[in-house]
Amino acid sequence: MSKTVSKLPDSPLDLEEVIRMDETYEYCLFSDANEVVAILILGNEKAHALGYDEEAGGWVVVQSEPIESQAEGHERIEDAIDDWAVSNYGDELASGELEMVTPGQRKKNHRPKAVEEGFELEYDCPECDFYKTGLTAAPQEFLNHLRNEHDYSSEEAHDVL
Ligand SMILES: [Zn+2]
Structure with a gap:
């Protein structure tokens, strides 16, 4: 029991x-x-x-x-x-x-208000749990993540952004 x-x-x-x-x-x-x-x-x-x-x-x-x-x-x-x-x-x-x-998905359930209301971008990696918002990361960090972690070309990375 x-x-x-x-x-x-x-x-x-x-x-x-x-x-x-x-x-x-x-x-x-x-x-x-x-x-x-x-x-x-x-x-x-x-x-x-x-x-x-x-x-x-x-x-x-x-x-x-x-x-x-x-x-x-x-x-x-x-x-x-x-x-x-x-x-x-x-x-x-x-x-x-x-x-x-x-x-990563958990953070999405916990979106900050600014993101919820559309004032901040969110960076949501399609390949892994990486999830950040404009409050905590710069776009460059997300682009680098896609290129370094998932071998995206610069063009592919910009498409995700
Ligand atoms: Zn990723």
């Missing part, structure tokens, strides 16, 4: 709540309902993958990894979330009802 996480409610989390939690990274989201059923969260010493398990009646720890082993630990914990989501919500993932939201 899995023990549930007492700090979390015994229901899926609301997307707004998750966005407000600065220590959360990836999560699994039912986008129509704005309901989050899995999160990667950073504690003081460990990163935890948590999932909402209806049968267990709440949130359970899917996996924990010490933070020191950063890159490796991160990969293991991401895999753990993926595996957990597939075994618990496989049908919903396959149909696209449930989606995995990565840190």
Whole structure:
């Protein structure tokens, strides 16, 4: 029997709540309902993958990894979330009802007001999680990213901008 996480409610989390939690990274989201059923969260010493398990009646720890082993630990914990989501919500993932939201996409859910209102540009890489806004980056940085990370020609990079 899995023990549930007492700090979390015994229901899926609301997307707004998750966005407000600065220590959360990836999560699994039912986008129509704005309901989050899995999160990667950073504690003081460990990163935890948590999932909402209806049968267990709440949130359970899917996996924990010490933070020191950063890159490796991160990969293991991401895999753990993926595996957990597939075994618990496989049908919903396959149909696209449930989606995995990565840190870059997370920032998009958290757009600054100036961007939301169209006063600032956003730089959204089509190839990876790179996402910045005119508040934090210059266009040149985005162009350099596309050229250096994804081998875009200058012309291709300007087309994305
Ligand atoms: Zn990129």
